[in-house]
Amino acid sequence: MLARIRSAAVLGIDAYLVDVEADITRGLPSFATVGLPQGAIKEGRERVGAAIVNSGFEFPLKRITINLAPADVRKDGSAFDLPIALGILAATGQLRHGLPDEPMVVTEPATAGRADGDGVSSLQRSDAPMSSGSDSSRYPLYDDYLVVGELGLEGDVRPVRGALPIAARARAVGLRGVIVPVHNLPEAGVVDGIEILGARNLLDVAAFFGGDAPLARSRVDPSTLFGGARHDDVDFAEVRGQEHAKRALEVAAAGAHNVIMIGPPGSGKTMLARRLPTILPEMTLEEALETTKIHSVAGLLPPGQSLVADRPFRAPHHTVSDAGLIGGGSYPRPGEVSIAHGGVLFLDELPEFRKNVLEVLRQPLEDGLVTISRAATTLCYPARFTLAAAMNPCPCGYFGDPGRACTCEPLGVERYLARISGPLMDRIDIHIDVPAVPYKELSCGRSGEPSEVIRVRVNAARRRQLERFAGRAGIYANAHMRPRDLSKFCRVSDQAEALLKTAIAKLKLSARAYHRILKIARTIADLAGEGRILPPHVSEAVQYRSLDRPLG
Ligand SMILES: [Zn+2]
Secondary structure, X not given: OEEEEEEEEEEOOEEEEEEEEEEEEOOOOEEEEEOOEOHHHHHHXXXXXXXXXXXXXXXXXXXXXXXXXXXXXXXXXXXXXXXXXXXXXXXXXXXXXXXXXXXXXXXXXXXXXXXXXXXXXXXXXXXXXXXXXXXXXXXXXXXXXXXOOEEOOOOEEEOOOOHHHHHHHHHHOOOOEEEEEHHHHHHHOOOOOOEEEEEOEHHHHHHHHOOOOOOEEOOOOHHHHOOOOOOOOOOHHHOOOOHHHHHHHHHHHHHOOOEEEEOOOOOOHHHHHHHHHHHOOOOOHHHHHHHHHHHHHOOOOOXXXXXXXXXXXXXXXXXXOHHHHHEEOOOOEEOHHHHOOOOEEEEOOHHHOOHHHHHOOHHHHHHOEEEEEOOOOEXXXXXXXXXXXXXXXXXXXXXXXXXXXXXXXXXXXXXXXXXXXXXXXXXXXXXXXXXXXXXXXXXXXXXXXXXXXXXXXXXXHHHHHHHHOOOOOXXXXXXXXXXXXXXXXXXXXXXXXXXXXXXXXXXXXXHHHHHHHHHHHHHHHHHHOOOOEOHHHHXXXXXXXXXXXXXX
């Protein structure tokens, strides 16, 4: 007997439909899974068998074939355990609905597909038995629900990755609902317009399809999670001194500029970077949903959390692999650059990162996404983040420090700086000197300006940029401007122009450095509410290019 359960798998940060077809025939007892299953699915056979028996059902001693359609996509993960178990129960008449004597709907293979049209047409076809069967409308039809879940040996349902994109796919193809592990309800519940149901164990779901008991429901209104108080556990008010660095970070936040902080150990670079997400402009709902999808696929959403509403902060160690940073692996996951999407990626001790690891940062910094090529497919993860890097000024850390002598050889300092490739440095607009803070400043009682106050200025400056770039695809902030955009969007007063020329001549700045200064000056003018770039904006911007100056 044949039965079909709808399920889904994740590719990148989106899900595609997978039909789990269970075929049970007379013959020597066997259990085969076809349709390019990978490791975790093959092991799933043991879990499925134990879960069925331990839930009080009968495991058929027959020839069992499970087909995962479409057959040409490799499938991995444990999320098919539950649909496979349900398929076996349905095909053996142990789910009250979909008894073997009913007309089965599986008439052609591979009805699932990544195109939405596919899913809708197969759904319409599967509606047929529901209207023809006299009492079938009393029971939820398992063809109307998409099911995912890992099974424990006792039949308990365990969380899966990607419940949010899976629920979104179920809605996109017009299914009536989706059944996810109960732990994944908060994230899946963000999707509206369909039933979002939570499964505790196999028995629950079997009872639901038999019409005996409802499942836990969830509906989360994302807008209620939004716009309220932020949950940041850090604040700029806690940072004493470092006024120059704080101002530079405000400029960076306002114009979406990447930054590098240079200073001796213990000067507070990490403390400052941790607080950068708290002054970035508020996330839009769309941004939050996209970031949540990534965290859902990466399995990083804390229990009970529906939405990533605060901008993430990620600080991978310098020993991170390029797969860890960019994403990938044999069962592909988003990397740190994607988990930081919408927030801040902090790379402390930048010169300590391996060169090839830093090289792979170029694509996300340029395009705001990463593409990962695997044997048969290409995956794409969003990765638009603010890069905050930090480094010591030299290997010993005290080059240029008034209070302590640097013990490095002069060549050592140069070689240390040269470890960061030119193309990477090219994507960092703002250089911030973070000197050691004198004890006097640290101990004075006055606390700094709170993040909330800074964020008001940042939001206002960002709004001016959104108006300026309205209708320009790919530009949301000053940092995204290309050199050809500068003459149009960066109008400079005559005095400011003269100042720029002097600075270039005196500091021997390159054309690239000139472009960076213009962009930063544009952001500083936006913070000041000025339409034109004036001399004070230029002179402040020049201060943020300290690495362009010769070592001295
Ligand atoms: Zn040194």
